[in-house]
Amino acid sequence: MQSFPAPALAMVEKMRAAATAEPDRAIAFQGSPGANSHRAVSEWDPAALPLPCFSFAAAIDAVKRGEASCAMIPIDNSQAGRVADIHFLLPESGLSIVGEHFMAIHHALMALDDEGPFEAAYSHPHALSQSRHYLRERGIVPLSHADTAGAAAYIADKGDRKVAAIAPALAADLYGLKIVEENVEDSADNTTRFVVLAREALDPAVLEGQEAMTTFIFEVKNIPAALYKAMGGFATNGVNMTKLESYQKGTSFAASMFYADIIGAPGDPAVDRALEELAFHCKELRLLGSYPMARERG
Numbered sequence: 427m428q429s430f431p432a433p434a435l436a437m438v439e440k441m442r443a444a445a446t447a448e449p450d451r452a453i454a455f456q457g458s459p460g461a462n463s464h465r466a467v468s469e470w471d472p473a474a475l476p477l478p479c480f481s482f483a484a485a486i487d488a489v490k491r492g493e494a495s496c497a498m499i500p501i502d503n504s505q506a507g508r509v510a511d512i513h514f515l516l517p518e519s520g521l522s523i524v525g526e527h528f529m530a531i532h533h534a535l536m537a538l539d540d541e542g543p544f545e546a547a548y549s550h551p552h553a554l555s556q557s558r559h560y561l562r563e564r565g566i567v568p569l570s571h572a573d574t575a576g577a578a579a580y581i582a583d584k585g586d587r588k589v590a591a592i593a594p595a596l597a598a599d600l601y602g603l604k605i606v607e608e609n610v611e612d613s614a615d616n617t618t619r620f621v622v623l624a625r626e627a628l629d630p631a632v633l634e635g636q637e638a639m640t641t642f643i644f645e646v647k648n649i650p651a652a653l654y655k656a657m658g659g660f661a662t663n664g665v666n667m668t669k670l671e672s673y674q675k676g677t678s679f680a681a682s683m684f685y686a687d688i689i690g691a692p693g694d695p696a697v698d699r700a701l702e703e704l705a706f707h708c709k710e711l712r713l714l715g716s717y718p719m720a721r722e723r724g
Contacts, residue, residue, distance in 0.1 A: 429480045429572070431579035433601050434458040438478050445477040445494060452477045452494035453622075454485040457550075457573030460597035462531055464575065466620045467498045470527045480572065482511060486519045489623060496524065496624040503531070504617045506555040513643075513673050513685050516714055522627035523641050523715030527620045533557055533611045536578055536603040537590040544606075548577035549592035557592055559612045566590070578603055622717075630691040630716045637719040638691040639668075644704060644711040645675065645683050652707050653684075659703030660688065663696040668723045683710075689723060691716035 430438050437459040445452035453474040455463035467476045477494050479485040485497040502508040516523075533553055537544060546567040547554075554561070554568040561568050571577035571591075578597035581589060590606060591597070598605050621641075630638070646652035660667050669687035690697040692713070705711045 430458055430478070431576055431583050433582045434478075434576065434579040437600070441476055441478055445475045448475055449493055450495050451475045452488075454479050454488040454494040454497040456480070456482045456485045456499070458576040458579050458597075460575035460578065460594060460600045461573045462529070462594055462618065463498055463500060463573075463620070465594060465596065466500075466527055466529050466618075469529060470498060470525070470620070470622065482515055486515060486521060486623065489521055489625060490519070492625075496622050497521070498527070498620050498622055500552075500618050501621050502619050503552055503556065504615065505611070505613050506552045508671060509552065513671070513683075516623075517643050517712060519623065521623040521625060523621045523717055524624045524626075524628050525622035525717050526639065526720045527622070528721050529618055529620065531556065531611060531616045531618050532594070532609050533574070533592045534595045534598060534608045535560075535590050535592055535606040535610050536595075536598040537581060537606055538585070538587045538603060540604045540606045541587075542590075542606065543588075544590040545588045547590040547592050548580060550574050550577070553592050556611045556613070556616055560610045575600070627713075627715050628717055630693045633691050633716060633718060634693070637689065637722070638716055639687055639689060639719050640691050640697065640716040641685070641687050641714040642701075642712060643683055643685050643714065644708045646708055648709075656704050656707035659700040663700040663703075665690055665696050665700045666723065689719065 453467045454477040457463050488494045489497045500509050548569045548571040553574050574593035575597040577591040578593040578601045581591040582601040666689040671685045672682045675683045
């Protein structure tokens with residue numbers, strides 16, 4: 427908790443106390459109060475008690491320890507791509523994906539005053555990436571911070587009028603900053619997909635009759651055309667794969683892990699056949715969860 431900027435600490439302590447009293451209502455998120463993940467928690471469940479955590483790992487650990495019922499974690503963004511480390515943290519967490527949420531992301535440039543010019547702006551690396559053209563055109567140097575709202579709190583504490591933050595407009599209200607300009611993201615349709623992680627997976631049977639997603643990771647056997655053959659089962663069974671990404675496993679660069687999303691869930695004969703064929707060509711296959719589809723694909 428002490429890693430949060432001083433202006434955020436009182437709010438963090440108050441929110442943590444409320445979550446401790448009712449952990450079944452608590453949803454952990456990474457960042458300071460006012461961060462986009464905080465907004466996502468409130469949109470996902472307005473009755474939830476948001477539990478701020480300094481890192482993604484800390485938010486996951488809060489769920490594993492029973493301090494929160496689940497965690498709301500950003501997994502990818504329409505502009506900046508996948509969120510760093512999530513593909514490593516998810517499989518290792520022991521938690522399951524039980525939901526997804528899409529949220530429009532709008533950033534504001536904020537500072538102690540609105541006069542400028544500003545030499546630099548602090549924010550989370552993804553927010554900086556989503557506003558890189560805006561910053562470059564104004565000669566503002568991007569500086570990384572642990573989260574967007576934390577950057578706003580840091581600016582409030584720092585007292586330097588030549589430095590700004592990029593964060594949700596809510597953060598300006600929480601930390602007493604002035605909004606210099608709103609909607610500084612480079613794309614008007616900037617959107618982040620969040621996943622909801624819980625200790626217990628959803629039973630695929632509860633998804634019957636509704637559109638569902640299934641997320642899994644796998645490593646194919648180290649033989650020629652293994653990936654091509656592994657993917658064939660989805661094509662022949664008519665299962666739509668909406669996401670496929672690779673990442674390196676270990677430091678040898680000899681094996682790649684793959685992260686995938688498909689439409690459907692186990693129990694659907696087509697999905698079962700496709701996953702069975704995939705498993706035949708794999709050294710490892712691990713389901714990370716099946717959950718209701720929040721937004722139509724395709």
